[in-house]
Amino acid sequence: MLKIGIIGVGTVGQSVCQILEDNKDIITARAGVELVPVSGVVNNLSKKRDVSIKLSDNVDDILDDDSIDIVVELMGGVEIPYAVVKKALEKGKAVVTANKALLAYHRYELQDIAGETPFEFEAAVAGGIPIITALREGLGANHIESIKGIINGTCNYMLDKMINEDIPYDVILKEAQDLGYAEADPEFDVGGYDAAHKLLILASIAYGIDAKPEDILIEGIQNIAPADISFAKEFDYSLKLLGIAKTRDGIVELRVHPVLIPNKEMIAKVDGVMNAVSVVGDKVGETLYYGAGAGGDVTASAVVANIIDIARKGKGSPMLGFKKPLEVGLKLAAKGDIQTKYYLRLHVEDKAGVLSKLTMILGDKNISIKNMVQKPYDENSANLLLSTHTCNEKDIKEALEVFKKENLVLSTPAMIRIEE
Ligand code: HSE
Numbered sequence: 236m237l238k239i240g241i242i243g244v245g246t247v248g249q250s251v252c253q254i255l256e257d258n259k260d261i262i263t264a265r266a267g268v269e270l271v272p273v274s275g276v277v278n279n280l281s282k283k284r285d286v287s288i289k290l291s292d293n294v295d296d297i298l299d300d301d302s303i304d305i306v307v308e309l310m311g312g313v314e315i316p317y318a319v320v321k322k323a324l325e326k327g328k329a330v331v332t333a334n335k336a337l338l339a340y341h342r343y344e345l346q347d348i349a350g351e352t353p354f355e356f357e358a359a360v361a362g363g364i365p366i367i368t369a370l371r372e373g374l375g376a377n378h379i380e381s382i383k384g385i386i387n388g389t390c391n392y393m394l395d396k397m398i399n400e401d402i403p404y405d406v407i408l409k410e411a412q413d414l415g416y417a418e419a420d421p422e423f424d425v426g427g428y429d430a431a432h433k434l435l436i437l438a439s440i441a442y443g444i445d446a447k448p449e450d451i452l453i454e455g456i457q458n459i460a461p462a463d464i465s466f467a468k469e470f471d472y473s474l475k476l477l478g479i480a481k482t483r484d485g486i487v488e489l490r491v492h493p494v495l496i497p498n499k500e501m502i503a504k505v506d507g508v509m510n511a512v513s514v515v516g517d518k519v520g521e522t523l524y525y526g527a528g529a530g531g532d533v534t535a536s537a538v539v540a541n542i543i544d545i546a547r548k549g550k551g552s553p554m555l556g557f558k559k560p561l562e563v564g565l566k567l568a569a570k571g572d573i574q575t576k577y578y579l580r581l582h583v584e585d586k587a588g589v590l591s592k593l594t595m596i597l598g599d600k601n602i603s604i605k606n607m608v609q610k611p612y613d614e615n616s617a618n619l620l621l622s623t624h625t626c627n628e629k630d631i632k633e634a635l636e637v638f639k640k641e642n643l644v645l646s647t648p649a650m651i652r653i654e655e
Pocket of ligand 1: 389416
């Protein structure tokens with residue numbers, strides 16, 4: 236028998252206990268040993284929880300209990316769970332976590348501390364989708380050329396409703412919170428940080444890249460306006476928040492931002508709160524993973540899978556997928572070196588000469604326009620909505636600065652990247 240201690244017995248923790256009970260027979264057969272949750276740690280002992288394990292409000296009741304084999308960390312946050320997980324690993328306990336923020340900041344230190352002690356985190360990225368296992372084990376033969384993921388259900392739900400039902404941003408954010416999709420602080424969702432944490436974990440497994448959130452481009456969905464949605468509809472695009480990793484010439488771009496994707500792409504059809512990750516390997520081609528990214532049973536399904544795996548084989552795989560560092564690894568691309576296509580929304584005076592000045596500035600930066608429409612804004616001004624061919628992030632940012640400096644735009648231009 237292996238004994239499990241759960242730190243943070245909220246929705247997911249309760250689901251872990253329930254699954255271990257409901258599916259005990261098949262789990263025991265698969266694990267080869269009985270897996271028993273015995274104790275839990277919570278902040279507030281007076282809150283009612285639907286579990287039969289012994290509860291305490293002191294983490295040391297689990298960490299100092301030598302009979303506990305596996306610690307499941309479901310607290311949330313970064314520094315406090317880091318201290319807890321570190322102590323659990325130092326005591327030789329296997330750890331399973333669903334905590335993406337913890338891994339976004341501390342995965343390499345934790346890998347070092349873990350050494351030969353199992354440390355698993357399938358639930359940290361895309362909830363119930365086994366994307367960590369797929370990347371680390373199933374695609375181990377490949378150079379990963381790209382990863383494109385809808386890895387924040389809240390943003391996907393909101394964008395779906397904004398584009399397909401014309402529901403305003405504020406209304407739909409409130410609804411997502413009421414439905415329980417959003418993080419405790421929804422800025423983590425709409426600001427792109429939750430997706431960035433998950434992307435960094437995937438990037439470590441795919442490329443061995445040790446980057447932190449501040450090293451990569453992160454933009455959220457807060458500034459998407461009805462005009463952008465009408466452009467998307469007019470040119471047959473869907474609008475998604477994507478986590479993107481893409482390799483080119485020895486570098487890897489890591490970025491999270493809203494993206495216009497042609498409606499014909501499979502990932503464009505992933506609606507509502509669902510998650511999906513497309514991974515392209517040099518040998519396997521494109522593989523696509525789809526499923527629920529959040530929820531008690533969904534997340535607990537991944538946590539329990541890790542527990543079974545630990546029971547079966549102990550330290551089966553290196554935590555982040557590499558037994559030794561790559562001799563010639565990929566370098567992280569600087570934020571300005573990103574190359575993609577762009578959509579721009581420019582609010583301008585509706586008078587002679589404005590368009591020619593704008594296009595001249597774009598031309599000077601070697602930015603070529605693909606599509607353009609003008610929509611009236613009010614009596615004297617208009618929105619110019621345009622898309623470009625592939626160009627450099629640095630060039631487009633500089634062009635937007637020149638527009639502002641030369642007073643060619645009446646408000647800050649909006650920019651959305653296009654992936655096609
Ligand atoms: N807030 C996250 C989401 C939960 O919306 O996807 C799962 O990490």
